[in-house]
Amino acid sequence: MKSYRKELWFEVPARRGFVNITPQVNDCLKESGIMEGLLLCNSMHITSSVFINDDERGLLLDFEYWLEKLAPHSPVTLYQPHETVMLYQHNATGEDNGDAHLKRTIMGREVVVAVTAGRLDFGPWEQIFYGEFDGRRRKRALVKIIGD
Amino acid sequence: MKSYRKELWFEVPARRGFVNITPQVNDCLKESGIMEGLLLCNSMHITSSVFINDDERGLLLDFEYWLEKLAPHSPVTLYQPHETVMLYQHNATGEDNGDAHLKRTIMGREVVVAVTAGRLDFGPWEQIFYGEFDGRRRKRALVKIIGD
Amino acid sequence: MKSYRKELWFEVPARRGFVNITPQVNDCLKESGIMEGLLLCNSMHITSSVFINDDERGLLLDFEYWLEKLAPHSPVTLYQPHETVMLYQHNATGEDNGDAHLKRTIMGREVVVAVTAGRLDFGPWEQIFYGEFDGRRRKRALVKIIGD
Numbered sequence: 005m006k007s008y009r010k011e012l013w014f015e016v017p018a019r020r021g022f023v024n025i026t027p028q029v030n031d032c033l034k035e036s037g038i039m040e041g042l043l044l045c046n047s048m049h050i051t052s053s054v055f056i057n058d059d060e061r062g063l064l065l066d067f068e069y070w071l072e073k074l075a076p077h078s079p080v081t082l083y084q085p086h087e088t089v090m091l092y093q094h095n096a097t098g099e100d101n102g103d104a105h106l107k108r109t110i111m112g113r114e115v116v117v118a119v120t121a122g123r124l125d126f127g128p129w130e131q132i133f134y135g136e137f138d139g140r141r142r143k144r145a146l147v148k149i150i151g152d
Numbered sequence: 153m154k155s156y157r158k159e160l161w162f163e164v165p166a167r168r169g170f171v172n173i174t175p176q177v178n179d180c181l182k183e184s185g186i187m188e189g190l191l192l193c194n195s196m197h198i199t200s201s202v203f204i205n206d207d208e209r210g211l212l213l214d215f216e217y218w219l220e221k222l223a224p225h226s227p228v229t230l231y232q233p234h235e236t237v238m239l240y241q242h243n244a245t246g247e248d249n250g251d252a253h254l255k256r257t258i259m260g261r262e263v264v265v266a267v268t269a270g271r272l273d274f275g276p277w278e279q280i281f282y283g284e285f286d287g288r289r290r291k292r293a294l295v296k297i298i299g300d
Numbered sequence: 301m302k303s304y305r306k307e308l309w310f311e312v313p314a315r316r317g318f319v320n321i322t323p324q325v326n327d328c329l330k331e332s333g334i335m336e337g338l339l340l341c342n343s344m345h346i347t348s349s350v351f352i353n354d355d356e357r358g359l360l361l362d363f364e365y366w367l368e369k370l371a372p373h374s375p376v377t378l379y380q381p382h383e384t385v386m387l388y389q390h391n392a393t394g395e396d397n398g399d400a401h402l403k404r405t406i407m408g409r410e411v412v413v414a415v416t417a418g419r420l421d422f423g424p425w426e427q428i429f430y431g432e433f434d435g436r437r438r439k440r441a442l443v444k445i446i447g448d
Contacts, residue, residue, distance in 0.1 A: 005153050005301050005448050007336040009416055040155040041298055042192060044338060044412050048423030050354045056261050058198045062241035063253055069230055069237050070223065070254055075366065078233075082365050085374070089365050093358035105359055106366055109407065111257065113352050116192050116264050116412050118296035120157055125294060127196030146421060148414035150337055150447060151298060152153050153301050188303040189446055190340060204409050206346045210389035211401055217378055217385050218371065218402055226381070259405065264340050264412050266444035268305055273442060275344030299446060300301050 008036035008149040011048070016139030019077075020107075022064050023134045025054075025145065029117075030124060032147045039122045041151015045132060046114035049143050051104035053111035053135035067111075071137075075106035104137035111135045119151055156184035156297040159196070164287030167225075168255075170212050171282045173202075173293065177265075178272060180295045187270045189299015193280060194262035197291050199252035201259035201283035215259075219285075223254035252285035259283045267299055304332035304445040307344070312435030315373075316403075318360050319430040321350075321441065325413075326420060328443040335418045337447015341428060342410035345439050347400035349407035349431035363407075367433075371402035400433035407431045415447055 010032050014023055029045055045054050057063065079102075080091040092102025115132060118125035134145055158180050162171055177193055193202045205211065227250075228239045240250025263280060266273035282293055306328050310319055325341055341350050353359065375398075376387045388398025411428060414421035430441055 005337075007416075007447070009414065009421070041153075042190065042296065042338065044414055046412075046414070048426065050352070050423075050425050055257070056198065057253060057257070060242060060245065062244050063250065065241045066239055066250055066254065067257075069232065069239060072232065073230055074222070074370070082369055084365065084368065091362055091365060093361045094356060096358055097356065102359065102362055105353060106362065109351070109353070109363075112260070112408065114412055116194075116262055118157065118192055118194070118294055120155075120296070125157070125296065127198075127292070127294075129198050130196065144423070146414055146423075148338065148416070148421065151155070189301075190338065190444065203405070204346065205401060205405070208390055208393065210392050211398065213389045214387055214398055214402065215405075217380065217387060220380065221378055222370070260408065264342075264410055266305065266340055266342070266442055268303075268444070273305070273444065275346075275440070275442075277346050278344065299303070 005150060006038050010147045012145045013142055014134055015142045016136035019139055021136045021139060024059050024131050025134050026132045029132050029147055036149045038119055038149050038151040041119045041149060043117045043119050044114060044148045046146050048146050051101050051108055051138035052143055053108045054115055054145055055111045055133055055135055056115050056130050058129045059131040071107045071110060074110060075103045077103045101138040107137040153298060154186050158295045159292045161290055161292045162282055163290045164284035167287055169284045169287060172207050172279050173282050174280045177280050177295055184297045186267055186297050186299040189267045189297060191265045191267050192262060192296045194294050196294050199249050199256055199286035200291055201256045202263055202293055203259045203281055203283055204263050204278050206277045207279040219255045219258060222258060223251045225251045249286040255285040301446060302334050306443045308441045309438055310430055311438045312432035315435055317432045317435060320355050320427050321430050322428045325428050325443055332445045334415055334445050334447040337415045337445060339413045339415050340444045342442050344442050347397050347404055347434035348439055349404045350411055350441055351407045351429055351431055352411050352426050354425045355427040367403045367406060370406060371399045373399045397434040403433040
């Protein structure tokens with residue numbers, strides 16, 4: 005069994021952004037020489053994601069607005085049955101990225117992709133994205149491939 | 153190391169639906185002859201999911217209504233702090249499946265299952281589903297197994 | 301190729317709770333003797349999760365309140381375009397854990413982690429959690445490792 009490892013580094017200039025990393029992941033696969041196996045690609049941070057979807061500009065905007073609706077950046081008052089609660093308690097530590105942890109949870113930490121005949125075994129529209137929710141600093145994703 | 157690959161095809165007659173594909177995935181595992189390893193099952197489309205949950209009719213209805221609440225099919229006006237935004241910008245391309253990309257994101261693209269002693273190493277209620285959010289056409293999931 | 305399997309058992313005393321299981325998963329990896337490969341850790345139940353995030357008390361509270369907002373424990377009346385629907389139809393079977401199936405869907409069933417040089421190949425803040433959404437009974441997660 006062969007194994008391969010590489011870190012991909014990013015610095016998204018805004019707080020949030022999506023980067024299509026399919027070409028870099030493809031380069032890793034070629035470099036590995038693995039023909040049959042599984043490829044894992046995961047964010048190494050807890051405020052960013054690796055996910056698979058379509059590379060379509062409108063869709064990426066929809067993700068941005070939808071995630072902001074489900075887990076807004078600005079603190080939120082939640083009315084629970086017997087109490088009023090402030091999201092994000094995480095930000096009481098001096099952070100302002102409580103929402104980024106939740107957004108990343110919706111989008112996912114990782115993808116596992118089949119490797120067949122030396123290629124990413126994808127359907128016609130599948131593209132791998134790095135999703136940043138707390139950017140403006142250098143962060144990274146891991147590519148690990150095992151197989152023959 | 154052995155590896156195995158098969159595509160499972162579906163044509164869900166409605167826009168949305170859930171198909172329990174555990175029997176087909178089990179057949180793949182038997183056909184592979186792999187006794188110890190990992191099995192990946194993923195949608196090859198970006199508007200459908202593969203996920204694991206209970207095969208209980210009420211639960212599947214709950215998923216249907218809950219997903220429609222979180223990412224409704226009909227375009228939605230979102231009020232952001234300084235602007236009004238229309239979901240789904242993706243539909244401006246002539247598509248009507250913007251919601252399907254978001255629903256699939258909630259439900260997930262893929263599952264990875266342990267293979268132990270030639271069987272799917274499942275808890276008592278785990279079942280694998282194909283979740284369709286933009287059906288009425290032929291679509292497919294991939295099964296990839298590696299191991300010995 | 302080597303393979304390793306172990307079940308980790310939990311009994312969370314409340315309905316919901318988060319357990320940092322990174323030490324137990326690390327012990328599994330050492331016991332396996334595997335140096336290069338992939339590690340799968342998944343809930344064997346459909347009302348609990350295994351996920352990776354930061355071990356920060358405020359964040360875990362945020363998850364608790366956020367999940368209760370997205371999928372409240374108490375049944376909810378949803379107003380759909382042409383009908384009124386009651387979540388959770390699943391609870392009509394005599395269960396009261398309909399919400400737990402949805403919460404677990406948000407948080408995810410499983411994580412796949414790279415194994416490099418005999419260690420979990422993690423970024424600085426990554427920790428593995430068992431997320432319980434229907435506790436007060438013995439339940440378990442599976443650790444499966446393959447590699448060399």
